[in-house]
Amino acid sequence: ETGVTQTPRHLVMGMTNKKSLKCEQHLGHNAMYWYKQSAKKPLELMFVYNFKEQTENNSVPSRFSPECPNSSHLFLHLHTLQPEDSALYLCASSQASRGLGTDTQYFGPGTRLTVL
Amino acid sequence: GENVEQHPSTLSVQEGDSAVIKCTYSDSASNYFPWYKQELGKGPQLIIDIRSNVGEKKDQRIAVTLNKTAKHFSLHITETQPEDSAVYFCAASIRGNTPLVFGKGTRLSVIA
Numbered sequence: 001e002t003g004v005t006q007t008p009r010h011l012v013m014g015m016t017n018k019k020s021l022k023c024e025q026h027l028g029h030n031a032m033y034w035y036k037q038s039a040k041k042p043l044e045l046m047f048v049y050n051f052k053e054q055t056e057n058n059s060v061p062s063r064f065s066p067e068c069p070n071s072s073h074l075f076l077h078l079h080t081l082q083p084e085d086s087a088l089y090l091c092a093s094s095q096a097s098r099g100l101g102t103d104t105q106y107f108g109p110g111t112r113l114t115v116l
Numbered sequence: 117g118e119n120v121e122q123h124p125s126t127l128s129v130q131e132g133d134s135a136v137i138k139c140t141y142s143d144s145a146s147n148y149f150p151w152y153k154q155e156l157g158k159g160p161q162l163i164i165d166i167r168s169n170v171g172e173k174k175d176q177r178i179a180v181t182l183n184k185t186a187k188h189f190s191l192h193i194t195e196t197q198p199e200d201s202a203v204y205f206c207a208a209s210i211r212g213n214t215p216l217v218f219g220k221g222t223r224l225s226v227i228a
Contacts, residue, residue: 002159002161004159033215040125040220041220042120042217042218042219042220042221043160043205043218045215045216048215056215090159090160092159102147102148102167102209104150104162104165105162105216106161106162107152107159107160107161108159109157109158109159110158110159
């Protein structure tokens with residue numbers, strides 16, 4: 001266990017559904033991240049929150065909406081997704097004490113999302 | 117921005133042999149280079165990292181080397197065991213608030 005939990009672990013949804021992914025970290029960290037992991041592609045950083053403020057949004061479509069109510073919780077709200085959005089969505093956290101670039105990131109197990 | 121290339125994409129070795137995975141990066145200002153291991157059904161976990169002020173770092177059977185002039189770094193696993201089978205990712209970053217940039221990953225299979 002890395003101290004980062006994600007729910008649900010698996011999710012199947014239709015293109016008209018609305019669902020949310022949840023991430024919780026028990027490490028006392030101040031930065032949280034959402035990544036998309038697709039087959040044969042690098043890990044794609046989607047969003048970064050540092051002390052609850054969004055600091056990165058890497059041109060992610062508006063059908064993905066993040067929410068960070070506090071430093072321990074991170075959500076990814078999903079609506080009107082496309083089949084190409086099917087992937088493993090990983091959450092990570094880091095201390096953010098020396099700047100994000102040199103922080104060790106601790107990953108959760110991911111949510112396997114399938115969009116039909 | 118930073119770009120990280122990782123090779124090979126797949127690697128099979130016999131148990132007990134060594135495995136080497138190589139990464140190159142584009143931004144000479146990068147100064148932090150971690151390696152992550154991702155086992156099936158799990159998220160990536162940090163296994164070793166190196167900073168630009170050193171050329172090599174070892175931790176039991178794994179080691180990382182860094183050549184700043186050539187802008188490449190490598191992961192070396194000696195005496196491989198079946199439990200080393202996983203996907204390995206390299207990453208690079210610049211000091212400050214720029215997050216890590218990851219390579220595409222290498223799937224390592226250790227054959228017993």
